[in-house]
Amino acid sequence: MGEIEDSENRRMVFVTVGTTLFDALVRAVDTKEFKQELFRKGYTHLLIQMGRGFYTPTKSEAEDGSVAVDYFTFSSSIADHLRSASLVISHAGSGSIFETLRLGKPLIVVVNEDLMDNHQSELAEELAERKHLYCARPRTLHRTIADMDLASLLPYPAGDATPVAKLINRFLGFPDD
Amino acid sequence: MEINDENLFSISIVIIIGLIFISIVRVIYVIYQTGKPLHSKSQKPMSTLIVLGSGGHTAEMINVLSALQKDRFMPRVYVAAATDNMSLQKASVLEDSLVDMNGGKVVSAKFMQIYRSREVGQSYITSIGTTLIAIAHALWLMIKIRPQVILCNGPGTCVPLCVIAFLFKVVGIRWSSVFYVESIARVKRLSLSGLLLYKLKIADQFYVQWAQLQRKYPRAHYVGSLM
Numbered sequence: 001m002g003e004i005e006d007s008e009n010r011r012m013v014f015v016t017v018g019t020t021l022f023d024a025l026v027r028a029v030d031t032k033e034f035k036q037e038l039f040r041k042g043y044t045h046l047l048i049q050m051g052r053g054f055y056t057p058t059k060s061e062a063e064d065g066s067v068a069v070d071y072f073t074f075s076s077s078i079a080d081h082l083r084s085a086s087l088v089i090s091h092a093g094s095g096s097i098f099e100t101l102r103l104g105k106p107l108i109v110v111v112n113e114d115l116m117d118n119h120q121s122e123l124a125e126e127l128a129e130r131k132h133l134y135c136a137r138p139r140t141l142h143r144t145i146a147d148m149d150l151a152s153l154l155p156y157p158a159g160d161a162t163p164v165a166k167l168i169n170r171f172l173g174f175p176d177d
Numbered sequence: 178m179e180i181n182d183e184n185l186f187s188i189s190i191v192i193i194i195g196l197i198f199i200s201i202v203r204v205i206y207v208i209y210q211t212g213k214p215l216h217s218k219s220q221k222p223m224s225t226l227i228v229l230g231s232g233g234h235t236a237e238m239i240n241v242l243s244a245l246q247k248d249r250f251m252p253r254v255y256v257a258a259a260t261d262n263m264s265l266q267k268a269s270v271l272e273d274s275l276v277d278m279n280g281g282k283v284v285s286a287k288f289m290q291i292y293r294s295r296e297v298g299q300s301y302i303t304s305i306g307t308t309l310i311a312i313a314h315a316l317w318l319m320i321k322i323r324p325q326v327i328l329c330n331g332p333g334t335c336v337p338l339c340v341i342a343f344l345f346k347v348v349g350i351r352w353s354s355v356f357y358v359e360s361i362a363r364v365k366r367l368s369l370s371g372l373l374l375y376k377l378k379i380a381d382q383f384y385v386q387w388a389q390l391q392r393k394y395p396r397a398h399y400v401g402s403l404m
Contacts, residue, residue: 126365159402163400164241167384168328169246172326173214174220
């Protein structure tokens with residue numbers, strides 16, 4: 001049994017909670033159920049960025065029938081991890097969401113049900129409706145993995161600040177560029 | 178006419194009523210003028226106050242700034258909440274890149290911190306006290322800066338600043354054009370800051386990034402996604 005380390009066979013799932021506390025998500029991805037679904041779908045590694053959470057996952061090497069698990073709390077930039085991921089599972093912060101979509105990575109957004117005034121879910125649900133990502137709850141995450149069809153996701157068109165700039169300039173009396 | 182207490186009293190009442198009347202007329206005039214594009218096509222650069230906020234707010238604001246011609250909006254002052262560590266840093270990275278591009282000929286931007294009206298999760302009762310402190314601090318900052326343009330996109334820190342901008346318009350200290358861009362995370366409902374500035378008609382221009390919001394708030398302008 002060799003290490004599944006060469007990049008051709010390495011398919012990493014990156015889980016990120018940003019600067020938040022989201023133990024429900026970290027616990028959900030650390031369950032046997034969830035890891036088995038990942039393995040069934042051909043993923044080899046699970047990397048968890050756990051943020052301010054208290055629950056620490058169990059690290060493990062790749063073994064027969066399961067994924068390798070690693071975790072860390074924060075990093076100055078998650079861009080490299082996003083880039084090397086085959087699938088991203090993120091909290092519903094707009095920064096994480098758009099950083100991931102701009103890199104063209106398949107994304108599952110998990111809304112934190114413990115947050116008061118959950119305006120974050122509006123954005124996740126709207127983008128899910130437009131088929132740019134999948135939306136899931138911590139308890140049903142493993143089913144989302146089982147049922148997902150990443151090929152059906154639509155690429156997210158890049159945003160553009162020129163319309164705003166135009167309106168601001170016009171209002172102030174500056175000429176159009 | 179005798180100068181006695183009765184007459185003095187009547188005269189005072191007349192003056193007070195007169196002042197109140199003038200103030201009301203002035204406030205109505207300001208509300209009427211708010212939102213009307215500026216007439217002067219002076220082309221001179223305008224001093225600009227940029228309000229940054231934690232979470233996605235600063236990232237969106239940096240996107241807006243990148244699309245604007247910097248020599249029209251200067252000098253620039255960036256304001257962020259005292260407890261926000263990252264935003265001023267990100268803004269200063271943007272400003273540094275501009276210096277590099279222009280070979281150091283840019284008027285240097287200022288970076289300031291402001292007390293927050295309310296921290297996330299703070300009780301509404303203690304928020305009254307901290308809001309008063311925040312308003313006093315905002316007043317001090319606004320008197321110092323007196324910007325011609327204010328750019329903000331949602332953090333609670335912008336509300337006291339924009340309310341003071343409105344008062345400055347009424348009193349005649351400075352006419353600041355207030356531009357509010359609602360965050361992309363607001364799809365169906367406005368944020369509390371947005372709702373206040375929209376309903377009170379304090380923003381000269383109110384921008385939303387989702388068409389649903391523009392239908393719900395018709396005085397807003399739909400500008401598509403910034404991110």
